[in-house]
Amino acid sequence: MQKIDTFSANSLKILDKSFVEFKNKYIYNLSIYKKDKRTQTGQKFHGLICFYIRGFDVSRLLMDLSSDELICWQKLKEKLKLIKRNFIKTEYSFLIKDELNNIPYYLTGRFDGIYKDNDFYVIYDWKTSNFPKNPANDLQSIVYLYALSKIYKTDKIKMRYLSIEKLQTFDVNFVSSEKYKEIIDEIILKLPWFNFSLNSGLESQELSF
């Protein structure tokens, strides 16, 4: 079995839910490709926001929006106009190395944007759907804040979810790297190759699959 050692917020979420589901999706690739409308809208807005913040003229791109999306964009643009200068990164990917039981593991992901507000670094995440029910405890917030703390080596960070449809934001403040690592480690420990005490049970888990 492939011993996965690199995790995204999403893969951790699935592992947190169930090891079997994690194995099916990430080791055996047992999931079906599906493209829904909301994902497509999300991709459009991500692209548009990114180009806009980087200072490109996006007027032609608006032809690609439906009338509802256009109304939504106009409002969003007003909001972005005020803050766009403070973005220091957009669509920024990261790779963090850590370890658990002396075994290295890696966290990856991509920040939609990093905004600098005086001494504070704010991770922006645009949401068209799947707005987290409990942002403070959401694994995305935990992984992203943990990652950002490693990048800028500071505690002055926060994560900001922005609902594109509702134009509402929700901030998650940084708690502590140790706390985040503890949560992440706890999930990763569900994997037998990180948790030696689980090894004896591996066979039975295979069978139950």
Add this chain to the structure above:
Amino acid sequence: MLINANSNTNRTKLLQNKYLELLNSGIEAEKILVIVQNSKKKKEFIDEIKENSNKGFIGSLKIYSFWGFIREYILENWVLVEEGLKDKNAKITPYLSGLEISQYIFKKSIDEVDFTGYNSKTSLLHQLFRRNSLINLNNLSKEEIDKRDKILQQTYSSEANQTINKYKAKTIDLRAFDYVRQINIFEYLYKKLENKFEYIFVDDADEITPCVLAYLEHIKPSVKEFFIGYDQFGSSRLGYLGAINVDFEKFLNCKALKPFEDDEKTKNALKIFHSVKEDKKIDVENINTKTFLKRNEMLDCVIEDIKTLVNNGVKPSDIAIITPINDEFLKTTLEKTGFCFNFISKSEKLNQNKIIGYLLELLKIIIDTNNKFVSPYILKGILIEILNIEKKEALSFVQEYKTGYEFQGLNLFDLIKNKDNEQFRKFINIYEKCRFEKLSSILFEIVSGFIPFQKEFSKDIIKINQLLKQICDFEDVFKDEFDRLELIVQLENTIISENPLSDLEIDENSIIVSSAQKIIDYSYKTKYQFLLDVSSENWIRQDIGPLYNSWVMQKKWEKDTFELEDNINLTKDKISRMLYKLYLLTDKLTLYSSAYDYLGAENFSGIDKYFEYKNEFLQDTKAEIKPIVPRDDQKEVLKYKGGLMSVSATAGSGKTTIMLLLVDKILSGEILNDIEPNNIFVLTFMESAARNFKERIKAKYPNLKELPNISTIHGLALRILKENNNFSKVGLDYDFEILDEVKRVNILTEIVHKFLGSVDKLDLYDAAISSYKNELVLYGDFECSNKLFLKIYNAYDEKLKSENLIDYDDLLLLSLKLLRENKDILDYYADLAKIIIEDEAQDSSAVQQNLITLLGSKHKNIIRCGDINQAITSTFTNSDVEGFKDFMKKSKNVVMDRCQRCATGVLDCANDTVDYAKKEEINAFSDLIMKPVEGKNIIDSKAVGSFIFETEKEENNFVLKEIQSLLKNSDKPISIAILTRSNFAINKWVKILEEANIRTYKNSDNLINNLCYRISLLILEFIINPYELRTLKEIAKELYDIGFYDFDTLRYANSLCEPIFLRDDFDEQFWWDMNYFLFKNYYSIYDLVCEIGEFYFSKTGEKDNIHMVATIAQKVKNSQKTFEDAVLRLREIQFKNNFSNIKFFKSENKDKRKNTVSVMTIHKSKGDEFDYVFIPELTKDNLCLSIDDCKLKEKSTFIQKIKKYPKDDFELKKEITEENFRLIYVGITRAIKKLYLTVSNNYKFFARDKKFENSEFFEGVLCKK
């Protein structure tokens, strides 16, 4: 930094360390761009960085394969492209789509351009893809394209460019770009944007393409430092994969570091590199060569070798099987061994997966409201494999549907609705809910509802996801503006082969099977490399076609011409690099070759010629075979010292044996100096003779790596056309096919019917077309007076061109044209052909003789053997005995007039025939009189018996009783033949004999005569109609006859009175076997036939034919709508001789023919011999020996009308009479012990008795006795 080192060194590791040094020095990862060759190497690079980095933030890595980089770059900066466009189709993100979308767009673009008259319409799409890809990979400007078009003189280049431009415009409108098209967008963008990378790493830089180089050139001024790893002897992707040889020292203006000493392996690899370049044999240890006649034998040896290694503790993953022919044949043969194989095919088509095949069929059923009838075979597969319906229930349902549809026009869905079954209900719910939805939604629902999400299905699910993604891409790009059915049909018949998943995870229990390029690209190291099919041209196939040329379209091409020598040298260069790189990846290399490929065609032009022959498994000595002591008349032949020689050899004079001795002498260097096997060309008239000759040479020299070129003239012509891509010079595409009898009849039927309203005269036109083509070659264009014929001829010619087909006449004509019009090609072959030996020269056509003269034009060593007295094909083929006569005049003539075959009485009869012709002043024979060999021939003056009967029945009874008596009274096995005048009579005699329980052997190439074809067809018929008990009984009988089943099985089959699948006869082997085939749902008929063949014939000689039969079945299936239609068609064509140029291996040897009666035409018997020969039905109609009484058939006179110099009726009658004399002469001389010549005065003619005159032969020759 420039590192010149090969893949066997730590070059990549060195680059990775440099990368880490930069990171550790505080340089941000996003300022360092790393370009590696593919995503596997990308993963390896990243893994190494991950492992050796410090804890914490490693960075925002910019490590890509080149294609991955382009993709990211476009997505990141797309807005700039939109800024430059003016239309209303703007998109926030473009569709970076797959090749299926491009295929669809290209098809639409082709429809808008007039390609009238273009030769290879079937492959036009492929041609344009290739052209477009080469232009982009090589970063060619318009001027550069124009220059190359001039060099190549490609007639349709303007149309091609027009189509590509239209395609490009459409991709812009749709904002849909495949990876090739992305190059253009990328180029546009990087020229507009500032470079943000300060450090650039490129590994495997010897494999980069000009488009990558152009980018690196562009950013060079703004880059702080380059780190480039390359191998100066690398660049194995030269040519169609677009690699370019770059002088990196010049590029970076610095000296390359060579940090690693050459180890032993590198030194050997370099030896290989230089040997190939200099045309020398490779002399390197650890290379072993094994050579075989048939591909099957080769694979058997490969399997044995694998077993030996694994038994000796070698891990399967330490073995790599490398071949350019990664086909179904290989796959099924290897898979049955029980080892695990991981096939990394060069290319894969989605629909090769069974589940995908059934899903596409199911989608078609759901959305195609016009498609009323569903193939029951496919329906059964869908029910069992997708909808999980229980097998017997599925079969009953299918039967119910079949009858319901036939008799009541019942609709499939209505029938399903009425079923009280959960699975059916689930399906109907999906159908009702989403049949009008998007294709992707329907597919999603079916897959979610029915495909089990289990580990065993993971490979299928990957494929399903690829399919879903492709369909979603279509829906995104084209919205509703595409036809759902059209898309499914495209997906089923796609020409696109996407690369398989790039992560090459091979577990240690799997043996990798791959192309050489993939092994190199992935740097896949194994202890053992088995290189298969090394005698096949596929190892060195260059990519050249009517609309592209991968050499000339290279960025670096500077010459104003493209000649054969360029092609040969560049190909050699590429092979040297490929073999060099392969060798670096292994400890031991074994090469396997076979003289024939799996369809029985000869292999040629492989890479085997570069290797010394060092064989471990056979002794390197000549095999001991019985020495032959030549007779005095034969010795003359062996005195040959060069020049032109003709050998007149009578029947039974041991001609083949002496030819073999002659080749033996030539091979041993006794006749000509400096001669290699490939300098010897032996041309036979029949394919079987060529094979027989090859087998005998092989038996004598088991270790001979390379056999002399032994083939029919058509085989040689095919080689000339195919080798070095010569076909492109006559406007053919590489996948041109030779028109077989079945397809020719189909095409002609359609055309003749169109012009004449009936097909009564089909045969006339068939023969006339062939004749006319020969006339055109001999005399050039001339005015043919028969205008209607010309119309039909032109329509036929046009049809062939449009389908990229050539017929057998074209094969000779085009190769002759190639040699005549291209001096470089002629020089190549004339130089190679140091000696040419032609057998059956009396049957050689004028075109064939021209070809031989051209081939022999340099060395002028030509030996032509024949017997004018046995020229029996001139009246119905284009053979030209006069040409041989002329050759005899100008060459040294050796006569072999001793016949040791026939009993003295038979010899006398043959000589009397010659005398009679002379007496009648008919110029049928030469003056050669056959003489016996002392002590060899049976002395029997009464060896010939002639018998005249009153009725046909009496004649039949006489022949039958005589045969029964011969078989009964002989204490040793004997051979008996009935030789007929026509094909028609064969069936009559077979029937008579078989009714009397006498086993027969039909020497005919009919498909149905092949055992594997016969059995497979019967089982296919059983599968489509499992309720038909007669078929089951026939299957049991056939398999009982060959000893597969015992008498109890036969009795069981005969006792069946209800369908086998309704019974539970668990202790009956036959029941198990038939149920197995019935419920083993193969989407591909090829796989099904292979399974049948392997089951029944894997331990017999028939094994060699299994894949040929499977290929025929697949080809037939491709031209038919349904599986059932294909099975019916296979039955319809059972009496055809040839299909798709596939040549069955004859598994029966002569010994097996003992105590059976061979039934064949006299024509077919040439070259054969039998203890007892019967020639019945010798009426005047069948054998007229008088010019005055000769009746001309319409065919003969018709053909004359299309000739430049037509013969008059008298001349024609004379020719036919002469040939009749020779025909009976051939028949007579087949007999060793006794000859029976019979006739009756009356025969059944349309069920009535009719009087027939006896042939003059009875009075003129036999009454003398």
